[in-house]
Amino acid sequence: MVDRVDFRILGPLEVAVGGHRAAVPAGKQRVLLAGLLLRSNEVVPVEDLVEWLWGEGTPRCPRGALQTQVARLRRWLAQFAAGAPQAAVPQAALHASAAGYLIEVEPGRLDLARFRDLIDAAAGAAGRGDLEAESVLLGAALAQWRGPALPDVRSDALHRDAVPRLTEEWLRAVERRGEAALLLGRHQEVVGELRFLTGSRPFHERFWYQLMLALYRCGRQAEALAAYRDVRARLDEQLGISPGQELRALHEAILRNDPALDRSAALVG
Missing domain, CATH: 1.25.40.10 (Tetratricopeptide repeat domain)
Structure with missing residues (x-):
């Protein structure tokens, strides 16, 4: 049986194998992994990643410094894959392009993606007038959250630019679940x-x-x-x-x- 690998950003940054947390890189690699996972399966521009990693303290050669951090994160992913039980990985892969970098995450392996899929399903239930199903799906979506997003990722720019958008998504879901509950009596x-x-x-x-x-x-x-x-x-x-x-x-x-x-x-x- 293949162990499931989950990437979790709706709370502290976690990588879990078969339900057990793995050691996540510290420092800049943690910021880089979080930033890429926030936009999984799409290219994140170099400029955004540099801002999230260094803020106002941008290095003299930002692209080269970013490449170094990407190489270190790629090595961690490879070591993680080699040490994971039951050939649990590959569940994610790093890709480079002229514009930036992309982390490819398989379907169902990231809590943010599961949250958004469940929100979409809840909206579909609401469109059909099925309040009970909407309420259940909203509850399942909110269960993906383990607390505020990424409190253990030290990046003022990331918390300024990206995390508030996640918080707004959470707020809308909580609001709608409350409204559904009241409509259901x-x-x-x-x-x-x-x-x-x-x-x-x-x-x-x-x-x-x-x-x-x-x-x-x-x-x-x-x-x-x-x-x-x-x-x-x-x-x-x-x-x-x-x-x-x-x-x-x-x-x-x-x-x-x-x-x-x-x-x-x-x-x-």
């Missing part, structure tokens, strides 16, 4: 997670909207109103702004016990 099940999300991302108004609606549908109107006061105070004290129109409208609807809030249609898209 699972308001009691999501209150705890939404309290955590509003605590960890206090300026993300969509999570507050979902929390207020979930609390109201659980018969906890006072807590829903308290949540609005909380977010309003946070936004005012720390950003000097007021809640957006959606939150204000939901607050007013809760105050008047609007019957529409008890229907799935009340969830604003």
Whole structure:
């Protein structure tokens, strides 16, 4: 039986063989591997890789320095392949072109690719009106994440240019899973997670909207109103702004016990 090799970037950078983590290169090779995996199976321009590896401290001969790091990473991949059990690799290969470098990763071997495939499948289920399947697929997609992306990769430029985009993808998936749960009538099940999300991302108004609606549908109107006061105070004290129109409208609807809030249609898209 061939052992499965997984590359993981949705959390700390990991390479795992048969479920067991392997030692990953340190320093510049770690940054290079992470950057290539972020855009697996496509050419990453030399300029981007140089920026991610050295930032403002670009070496005198950046292409030559990059070639050195690529050669070292290629040697690590070869040594990894030689030492992996059951001929687990090749699962990835490094290729060079005039424009940059590409890491070729086999289907199903990278957590980011699995996440995006599951998100696409969830969107397909939503298009068919199958909320239950969408919810399951979104849960499977989010299960690919083990925490913030690449906290152990030391590159200010990478965390500035690439990681925020991944975070946005995660946020959209979490938002949509919450909306699907509310549309399915699972308001009691999501209150705890939404309290955590509003605590960890206090300026993300969509999570507050979902929390207020979930609390109201659980018969906890006072807590829903308290949540609005909380977010309003946070936004005012720390950003000097007021809640957006959606939150204000939901607050007013809760105050008047609007019957529409008890229907799935009340969830604003």
